[in-house]
Amino acid sequence: MRGAKRIDNSVIGRWWWTVDHATLACVGLLIGFGYVLMLAASPSVAARIGADRDLFILKQVVFLTIAGVIVVGVSLLSTTAIRRVALLGCLLALAATAYTLVHGLEIKGARRWIGLPMMSLQPSEFLKPCFAVVTAWLLTERRRTRHFPGMLMAFAVFGVILMLLKSQPDIGMLTVITTVFMAQLFVDGLNLVLVGVGIGSMVAAFVGAFFAFTHVRSRVERFLHPSLGDHYQIDTALQAFGNGGLLGRGPGEGRVKDLLPDAHADFVFAVAGEEFGMLVCLFIIGVFCFMVVRTLLKLLNEDDPFVVLASCGLMTGFGLQAFVNMGSTLHLIPTKGMTLPFISYGGSSALSVALTIGMVLALTRRRPKAMSGVLR
Template sequence: MAGSSRTDDSPFGRWWRHVDRTTLVCTFILIGFGYILMLAASPAVAVRIGASRNMFIFKQVAFLTIAGLIVVSVSMLSRRAVLRLSLVGGALMLGATALTLVHGIEIKGARRWIALPMMSLQPSEFLKPCFAVVTGWLLTQRRVAGMLPGMLVSFILFGVIVLLLKSQPDIGMLTVITAVFLTQLFVNGLNLILVGMGFAGMIGAGVGAFFIFPHVRSRVERFLHPDVGDHYQIDTALRAFGNGGLLGRGPGEGRVKDLLPDAHADFVFAVAGEEYGLVICALIITVFGIIVVRTLLRLIREDDPFVVISTTGLVTGFGLQAFVNMASSLHLIPTKGMTLPFISYGGSSAMSVALAIGMVLALTRQQPGGARAGSGFVTTLRHWRSV
């Protein structure tokens, strides 16, 4: 395969030669785990709510198939095309996120979803990768063009997103996007003291959320004080890990899926721990780690600041989302309803994460002789200024 690909000058052959195949394979390993764990976790949940036993399985098979196609198709794009996709997609998803405040579906007191046939769309999930790429472009325009106030525009864009997510409210997504933005500012060369002030501001905002939002206060208090509130879900998840031990109880032998309402989504990692044991859980963590670390290592050899900053933001959001889900299941942090990328049930989650990984693969793909992303926009801006 490798030998033949060197002589294959078709678009697919060129893509295969230059794409990061390790990250691509790891992505499809996670998609494979998503299929397996959905077979294990979802039937009991579906029966419990009175739906067809295979409803979640059929839906997730479709979602993950679409996700795989998104990964491959987006990874074939040029860097300039990734930027255009992010600009257009980001504008659409920003408008859709605002629309949720008016016409969104309210679930558990939050308006984050728009009803579509066969699924509910969470626009902020898609806004996250688009924001990372657009911010990466804005922050580098001062070096390339010298006329676009990219830093100011990026802060204004971030402020608009903060207001929208606070209004839904979606504190978890807001935290992830804020962490992505601060990481990108740090990589762009912002003074470490200012970055520290930004993270201090995040902590202050978290304290404010504790007093403003009852659901945030409830989760933090239950995490800090074992004798306060209902601990049924996290206690059940921890027992599942204990029951699984090193090698697990075996496929289909777990009990946590029969007890937890979100066993197929927020607590799917507990299902993996009970049925397949510590070994498989460690493998899942390792695969996530390989994707994050390998991507960051590839950026060391990259000389395009747009690629470095954008990809850092994308992989930060991906890794942080995985950490929050697994750490919540293990009671290392307060519980937060955040999906495990490619493994938890959810169409918006699977497809938005696929979009992010596809962008990572496209941006880190070797592109000999290619123009830097955004150079076409720079030329246009210079033309406008000279008119």
């Protein structure tokens, strides 16, 4: 009976026997944690701003449900379809990001969002996965097609993104996209001297941002000199981890969600630490690490350079986003408003991360040689 199921030639049947079940299960775990932590953190936040206590919960249920559908739906696509979706998505995200500079919502001095009826859309979130795939296509196509200016085009697209994000400004998102781009260039075989030049350029750009943007300078100075400025959010988050201890205070028993305005978003990891303890936090970290490492190990046996570069870029962005959120909450790095994938509240984040993982699952599906032509 088991063998009969393996020869199922339906679309769903082929998908089920070729997709990475372990990564798919990890996505389910993270979405599950997202639901649980929204139930724990969001009612207090909603009550504090005078909204219905179930507002954030209901919206996040919708966001995560759509995210789950996107993961499965995108993972059904062939590599050719993934390239087309990424190219179209990159063009739309670039246009929408440019639109925010003129008609975007301004929040805390930055124009990054477009107001929609049910949510505020942040188009730059979708640049991360789409740019990674487009870059992979440009870099590999230049090797397949003579005189194709793939490297030049990749740098041109990156330059446009750089100018748009600098103008919003969104230095954190720009840092993530730059790191993804540099990682892809390194994997593609960029000369080590040029890698050093790239790293040096990133350091120089960071120094420039430190002096050019007051909010960047403030966050770095407060990180390096705890005696300067307001550390209320970080101090409260660290205290929450201490209160949680090894096993946590129990579901609903935490206090950090009553104190932090972003307990359901940027500081949701602190809620997990206080209510469920260090062991659950380590488990969450382990799930993210497992997803990244498993994908990278699968790429060691991959023959298609496009799949290698695209998947590498996608998982670099995914892993870096998780690290930035948890590292900021634990005061390992300067604070940066970035969501924890699938767990923090946020529609744009949930949908863009779902697109990222859906693309990774599609690209890393097992492609037997007899089927490779069909799947690609």
